[in-house]
């Protein structure tokens with residue numbers, strides 16, 4: 286029995302490790318285009334995070350700053366234990382790249398190469414990775430890992446096909462497999478379902494979300510699709526007018542919150558009109574009023 290008044294310490298293993306932390310982060314492009322300022326984020330290892338905002342809100346810019354692909358112009362970033370302001374050092378960038386999987390709207394596969402080679406190439410940039418240029422010279426365990434990753438995205442039977450013979454959804458599944466064989470701690474996906482039809486888009490988001498949970502990968506994805514933001518995340522972060530407009534557990538996001546994010550113009554600081562849910566973000570009936 287614990288004495289009254291004594292606080293039981295939280296066991297270390299249930300404290301989720303922090304994967305991304307920013308303080309006062311800002312970004313202005315060299316042409317003077319200010320994108321965001323004063324961004325504070327804390328993303329822990331167990332989270333799947335949807336980053337939303339209207340066109341030009343700065344989602345892609347923020348993602349790239351977080352992983353050191355773009356220099357920020359103010360504030361501090363800590364990603365996967367690497368702390369930097371402005372930009373990571375070359376050594377930090379190498380370490381970051383080894384731990385991060387990327388998937389973009391345009392899957393970026395090499396069309397004339399096989400699906401298997403494209404997946405093995407996910408190992409490029411890792412030690413000894415010259416052998417990842419083609420599956421025929423890849424280490425046997427990498428080929429096996431690539432086949433396993435293809436099985437996880439339910440595409441093992443197309444391993445020998447040329448990548449340019451795949452549908453858009455299949456190509457995106459290969460891109461996910463390619464990211465997966467890096468065994469990433471963090472998966473960054475910039476509008477991964479944007480060019481897909483609704484059913485295939487849902488399939489891709491389901492694969493992402495399930496794999497992130499099964500492998501314990503932190504997932505940060507951008508989307509314009511509010512249902513995708515709500516259905517596949519634990520948390521939604523909204524950018525608007527250069528600020529974090531809200532940062533909420535998904536279950537607490539209300540229709541009005543979503544509608545505000547996509548309200549443009551001079552009313553920006555006055556709050557969004559209360560759009561009926563059926564016309565607004567709540568078309569899927571998922572949100573709290």
Ligand SMILES: Nc1ncnc2c1ncn2[C@@H]1O[C@H](COP(=O)(O)OP(=O)(O)OP(=O)(O)O)[C@@H](O)[C@H]1O
Pocket residue numbers: 314315316318320338339340341342343344345346347
């Ligand atoms: N290389 C650049 N130089 C100058 N301005 C840029 C550059 N890249 C993006 N921008 C501007 O920065 C702002 C944010 O762009 P960003 O692509 O990050 O937004 P986004 O929220 O991802 O947009 P979308 O949803 O349309 O992809 C926009 O005004 C854009 O025009």
